[in-house]
Amino acid sequence: MTDTQPRTGAPAKPQGFAATERIESPQGGGPGRGPMVGGMVAQKAMTFGPSAKRMVRRMRPEAAPALLVVALSVISVVLMSIGPRLLGHATDLVFRGFLGRRLADIPSDQLPDAAKAQGVVPGVGVDFTAVGHWLALTLAVYVVAAFFGWLAGYVLNGVVQRTVQRMRQEVEEKIHRLPLGYFDRSPRGEVLSRVTNDIDNVSQTLQQTMSQLLTSIMTVFAVLAMMFWISPLLAVIALISVPLSLVVTRTIMKRSQGQFVAQWRRTGQLNAHIEESFSGHALVKVFGRQGEVEDVFAEHNQGLYGVSFKAQFISGLIMPTMMFIGNLNYVVVAVVGGLRVASGQLSVGDVQAFVQYTRQFNQPLTTVASMSNLLQSGVASAERVFELLDAEEEPVTGLDVPQRDGGGEVAFEHVAFSYDPDRPLITDLSLIARPGQTVAIVGPTGAGKTTLVNLVMRFYDLDGGRITLDGVDIATLSREALRSRIGMVLQDTWLFGGTIRDNIAYGRPGATDEEVRAAARATFVDRFVHSLPDGYDTIVDEEGSNLSAGERQLLTIARAFLTDPALLILDEATSSVDTRTELLVQQAMAALRADRTSFVIAHRLSTIRDADLILVMESGAIVEQGTHDELLRADGAYARLYRSQFAAVEAA
Structure with missing residues (x-):
């Protein structure tokens, strides 16, 4: 066995599932910081276009329903665009009849040219039957158009929701493929914000904009065709507003897009702070840091307010600007159209229909412009989700096959590992843990005790050397196959919302009720469960607030018992139980450790006196190894640690 070289500085040690000790980063960042100091994953904002296209490409599995929506x-847009033309015919009938009745005494050859152009016949009044037919036809067209529009919205709703459902599923699967290092660098609230808030915002954006956007674009082309049909001159006048509207919209969107990206980044920062302060609420109270927490919250909240105000205000300028341009266009069309009616070149119904088309033409442009803030907000959220989906995954290596039965012999062969390539932690470490041995790992904080456990669990991959379990290189096994043979109890308990029975059975899905109860009896969980009103059916919340810290720890130990592992890892597993319960748990663990290898990380040296082998680590190296008595006689690092703990007891 070759010891590692002394390190010149303590590298930042990632906080994996088994990371109960932390090495401070020289820069003061990373997981080594206090609980109220969050970090952010570096973000690089994408451009609007590529992100929007990528979002649309995600809807490819819905191609058939999407074509149906189109x-x-x-059909709906075409029918809606026919409506004003039909109303124009009805208006012409009313206008001709009204003038015909008023000009009944004027001979036909003396009618003004404008009246003749409108088809006025002296003495002929309004044909209300014909007008009624045209109005009924118009109503029927609008009803059918509305029905097809509703049906398109219904189908599109399914397209959008299934697309978002797949996105949520991909994010869920992606999270389980990410390495622990990603979560070490990302505050929990920031990750949760991407998984919940950002995906919800994408869903809302797609739902509110897709149907309107599709309908608006189609309406522009349909109405434009009808406008050129009625009067090419008026159509050209109406088109003058289009490039002006595009320039205004593009200019405002470019200024607001960055603010929307900042808005959702700030939202993630605020959520991260809230999650941290709530999860550490007891500590905040104990140390009287409420004022500091509130100050940090106020700072994040004020920052979010600032960027949100700018984003909404800038993007909100689009709607009034577009309405102003549309109104100017409406005035010009009305004036020119009136002149052409007076000259007999157009009928009153044509002008009325054209004015309606002008409104229909400007309305979708205004609608698209007004949706720009929603689109930008949704695309900004989509970017954040895509960043999560694009994050580098944990490499998939090894075969997902069960390993042959064995006693759990673990061998480290010239292992090299570092969290930071510039700061080697373990350079050449070799050791063998025999089947049935209890190997205790002790040392000062940051010595690398938990690192050994993380490497055995393949939470991190080696830089050099190899680790074998019963003679098989763990790198040749999939992580799932490897971890299925390992039971682990952490210092920090983790329970989920459910019954006590469910929390114990989490260790081995499919375990019978009797097996669960046997594991509970072996770990003395059965002793306190019977004092609860619902016994094993007692519901515990995610924090386990209705159980004591020791009872929660016993539940996690029972969960490990149920797995019946070949290799057992105990990371300060009895730190939360009282002295009497600790003695009982140690007896139970002695039975569990029989015929299987056990790694015990301990800070209280009194708990590992009976260990078969004690490894003393300093700076990532094993500086001493032996039994308790052998190490005390050697009067080295272990003896100094032992005296430092019990000297205080004797002095007391």
């Missing part, structure tokens, strides 16, 4: 929307 077809239904086309």
